[in-house]
Amino acid sequence: MNNSFYSFLGLAVRAGKVLSGEEIVLKELRKKTVYLVLVSDDASPNTRKKVQDKCTFYQIPWRTAGSRDQLGQAMGKEQRVIAGIGDKGFAEKMISLLDD
Numbered sequence: 409m410n411n412s413f414y415s416f417l418g419l420a421v422r423a424g425k426v427l428s429g430e431e432i433v434l435k436e437l438r439k440k441t442v443y444l445v446l447v448s449d450d451a452s453p454n455t456r457k458k459v460q461d462k463c464t465f466y467q468i469p470w471r472t473a474g475s476r477d478q479l480g481q482a483m484g485k486e487q488r489v490i491a492g493i494g495d496k497g498f499a500e501k502m503i504s505l506l507d508d
Contacts, residue, residue: 443499
């Protein structure tokens with residue numbers, strides 16, 4: 409995981425394009441207003457499976473993105489396990505940063 413991803417995630421947060429919290433992200437996922445779901449590496453297997461299944465069903469990409477501490481720090485918050493990206497441009501850039 410590179411620092412440019414976390415910097416870009418911070419930029420997306422400041423732009424108001426990031427949601428966090430399992431219930432909020434899953435609710436927006438059902439509405440298809442989320443274009444990428446980020447899950448921490450240390451999320452519980454149950455949480456990871458639930459998110460993966462929902463993303464697959466709604467055809468929304470998802471990626472693991474470091475620990476809950478790293479995600480939270482990049483977002484300027486406490487630990488975060490799940491984050492949803494609500495902008496297509498930000499989501500595409502983050503996918504490219506994570507997949508490199």
